[in-house]
C-alpha cells in the first residue's frame with residue numbers, strides 16, 4: 001500500500017511509486033491529488049507497467065525490467081579490451097542494453113596516466129602572466145632574427161606535437177579515462193606552446209622566419225603511424241625527448257628573459273609528455289615483447305623515408321649557433337658552434353638513455369638514436 005497523500009505526479013509523486021515498485025514489483029497506490037486518475041495510468045503506460053483501476057486506488061504491476069540486461073562497464077581500474085557497446089558510459093557505470101556503439105576502438109593505457117594528469121592539471125600556467133612580455137630586448141638585430149627563426153621552427157614542431165596525439169585521442173575508447181584526460185591536457189600544453197612561441201616571435205618582428213620542405217617532411221612521417229605505441233616512440237620518446245635538450249639550450253642561451261621563460265616553461269611540460277610516452281611503451285612491452293622489434297623497424301623505416309631530405313634546416317642550425325654566440329666575434333662564434341655540437345651530443349645521450357630504459361641494449365640504442373631524424377622532432 002502506498003498513499004501519495006495530496007502529492008501529484010507533476011510534483012514528484014512518481015518517485016514514491018518507482019521506489020515501491022523497485023522493492024516489491026507491485027503496489028496498490030492511493031492519493032487525493034485531482035489529476036491522479038489521468039496521470040497514473042499514463043505514467044504506467046509509458047513505462048510498460050500494468051495499471052488496474054480500483055474504486056479509490058490503482059494496482060500497479062511492474063513491467064519487464066529494462067535494466068535486466070544491463071552490464072557494469074568495468075570497475076575502478078580499466079580492463080584491456082572494453083567492448084564498443086559500453087559507448088561513452090563512465091567506467092564502472094551500469095549500462096543499459098541497446099546503447100549506441102561508437103567507433104572508438106583504441107586501447108591505450110599506462111598506470112602513470114592518472115598521476116601525470118594530476119601533475120599536468122596542477123602545473124598549467126597562464127601565458128598572460130607567466131611570461132615577462134615587457135622584459136627589455138637589447139641584443140643586436142641579427143640575434144633577434146635568430147630568435148624569430150628558432151620560434152618559427154618551434155611552432156611548426158609544436159603543431160605536429162598537438163595534432164598527432166589528438167588524432168589518436170579521437171579514436172580512444174573512453175574507458176581509458178585517465179589517458180583521455182592526459183592527452184587532452186597535453187594538447188592544451190601544445191596549444192600554449194604555440195601561443196607563446198608565436199607571441200615571442202612577433203614581439204619585435206611583423207614576419208615569421210622560414211619553414212623548410214625537409215623539416216615538414218620529417219614531421220609529416222609522424223602522421224603515418226597507426227599504432228599508438230610506435231607514434232609515441234617517434235614523437236614522444238625520440239622527438240620530444242630531443243626537444244627537451246633543445247628547449248634547455250634555448251633557456252640557457254636566451255638573449256632576453258622572455259625567450260628564457262617561454263623555453264623553460266615549455267620544457268617543463270615536455271618532460272611530462274616524454275614521461276607518458278615512456279610509461280605507455282613500457283606498459284605495452286611488458287605484455288608484448290615483440291613490440292620492441294616493431295619500434296626499431298619504425299625508426300629504421302622513418303630514417304629511410306627521410307634519407308633524401310636535407311635534415312635540420314640550415315637557418316635553424318645557424319640561428320642556434322648565433323644564439324649561443326651572442327655576437328659576431330670569431331671567438332664567440334667558435335663558442336656558439338661548440339655549444340650546438342654539444343647540444344646534438346646531449347640529444348643523442350638522452351635518446352640512448354631513454355631507449356635503454358625501454359630495454360634496448362646499448363648497441364641497439366646507439367644505432368637507433370643515430371637514425372633519428374636530423375630535424376630533432
Ligand SMILES: [Fe+2]
Pocket residue numbers: 158161189190193266270
Ligand atoms: Fe610542446
Ligand SMILES: [Fe+2]
Pocket residue numbers: 161190240269270273
Ligand atoms: Fe609535447
